[in-house]
Amino acid sequence: xxxxxxxxxxxxxxxxxxxxxxxxxxxxxxxxxxxxxxxxxxxxxxxxxxxxxxxxxxxxxxxxxxxxxxxxxxxxxxxxxxxxxxxxxxxxxxxxxxxxxxxxxxxxxxxxxxxxxxxxxxxxxxxxxxxxxxxxxxxxxxxxxxxxxxxxxxxxxxxxxxxxxxxxxxxxxxxxxxxxxxxxxxxxxxxxxxxxxxxxxxxxxxxxxxxxxxxxxxxxxxxxxxxxxxxxxxxxxxxxxxxxxxxxxxxxxxxxxxxxxxxxxxxxxxxxxxxxxxxxxxxxxxxxxxxxxxxxxxxxxxxxxxxxxxxxxxxxxxxxxxxxxxxxxxxxxxxxxxxxxxxxxxxxx
Numbered sequence: 001x002x003x004x005x006x007x008x009x010x011x012x013x014x015x016x017x018x019x020x021x022x023x024x025x026x027x028x029x030x031x032x033x034x035x036x037x038x039x040x041x042x043x044x045x046x047x048x049x050x051x052x053x054x055x056x057x058x059x060x061x062x063x064x065x066x067x068x069x070x071x072x073x074x075x076x077x078x079x080x081x082x083x084x085x086x087x088x089x090x091x092x093x094x095x096x097x098x099x100x101x102x103x104x105x106x107x108x109x110x111x112x113x114x115x116x117x118x119x120x121x122x123x124x125x126x127x128x129x130x131x132x133x134x135x136x137x138x139x140x141x142x143x144x145x146x147x148x149x150x151x152x153x154x155x156x157x158x159x160x161x162x163x164x165x166x167x168x169x170x171x172x173x174x175x176x177x178x179x180x181x182x183x184x185x186x187x188x189x190x191x192x193x194x195x196x197x198x199x200x201x202x203x204x205x206x207x208x209x210x211x212x213x214x215x216x217x218x219x220x221x222x223x224x225x226x227x228x229x230x231x232x233x234x235x236x237x238x239x240x241x242x243x244x245x246x247x248x249x250x251x252x253x254x255x256x257x258x259x260x261x262x263x264x265x266x267x268x269x270x271x272x273x274x275x276x277x278x279x280x281x282x283x284x285x286x287x288x289x290x291x292x293x294x295x296x297x298x299x300x301x302x303x304x305x306x307x308x309x310x311x312x313x314x315x316x317x318x319x320x321x322x323x324x325x326x327x328x329x330x331x332x333x334x335x336x337x338x339x340x341x342x343x344x345x346x347x348x349x
Contacts, residue, residue: 050120053088053095060125066190066197067108067129078105090121103127107187107215130180134204134230134247135191136211136223137176176203177211181231183224185211202230202239206249206258222251222258229260229275236296238262242303243310244270266310270299273323295322 058072068074077084083098092098096115103112103125111128118124178186178201191197204227209220218224226249238244243265249258262270272295299309302319306312312320 051090053090053121053123057121058123058125060127063127064129064131066132066186068187068189071106071108075099075102075106075109078102090117090119090123099123099125107184130184130186132178132186132201133181133227133234134202135176135178135198136204136207136218136226138207138210139176139205179218179223179227181227183218183220183227185215185218187215199245202233202245202247204230204247204249206251221256222249225249225258225275226260232275232292233262233296236300238296238299241300243308264309266308268309268312268320270309271321271323298322 055072055076060072063071076088079098079102083094083101086092088095095117099115100112103109103115108129109127110130113126113128114124115126116124176198178188178191178198180186207220207223207226209218209223211218211220211223226247230247233239233244233247244262245265246263248261248263250261251258257274257276259274260272262272264270276289276292299322302312303309306316309320318324
């Protein structure tokens with residue numbers, strides 16, 4: 001009886017294994033044949049017009065207003081050199097990788113969130129963009145006279161020095177430029193074509209360095225610090241609620257950090273003091289980070305107390321000196337309670 005079972009098991013299971021093996025081999029052969037056929041036909045199929053991807057076939061989601069209408073064309077020029085010579089094709093297995101390199105390289109792009117190829121020929125691109133936080137105006141004299149007014153394009157115009165636009169301004173002082181919160185110099189074509197757009201962002205005055213040509217990090221740690229300060233204030237609605245439109249930074253020779261003042265549209269001057277090192281800005285030193293938060297709250301409360309910073313009475317102008325009582329400013333205050341001798345005069349202008 002056991003011998004009979006062995007014979008039956010061999011007959012049935014052996015036959016099944018042999019059949020399965022033959023089917024598997026046939027399947028592999030068919031797959032291999034299909035792959036071979038697809039490889040030979042893909043080039044021919046890909047040459048059909050419906051699979052060719054043109055610039056107009058890109059759909060970039062929600063680009064901000066300051067991004068150029070030529071944004072896609074600019075990005076495609078940033079593809080790897082070997083990919084730039086080839087036509088875009090939705091059947092190209094390397095298309096997404098090549099486009100990823102292109103869009104990540106564009107100076108307006110912070111991060112590529114997704115690239116989707118849709119057939120026959122469409123590309124959906126979702127990006128996170130860099131955002132302007134401030135305009136750097138490198139005009140030397142504006143840091144000296146806080147009472148100067150701003151022109152429509154955000155440039156200073158006190159004493160007629162910078163009112164002489166164009167040739168003198170460009171040659172003598174350097175052009176203003178837009179930065180993001182990391183101190184990254186951004187393309188400014190939109191702003192140059194729409195000068196009033198500069199007024200949507202605070203002007204940072206007192207930066208003397210000339211940025212590197214093109215776009216990218218400006219190479220000056222003070223620009224990075226000042227841009228981070230602008231973002232800090234923007235996130236706490238200081239510009240929006242208080243009418244602050246200028247940040248003035250001063251740095252003594254040999255020092256790495258700046259000392260900051262703020263000025264409102266109506267002329268009120270706020271002495272802020274130091275903003276802190278990169279470690280302090282990232283909150284690694286809790287006390288200093290808390291100090292910056294306390295200054296921001298104090299400023300907002302002052303505006304609420306007097307209806308606006310511009311309404312602070314002369315006898316209370318000392319309250320606009322946020323360095324008073326700050327440990328980091330000890331030794332920098334003068335004999336009249338931490339208020340510089342000309343502080344009341346500056347606010348009176």
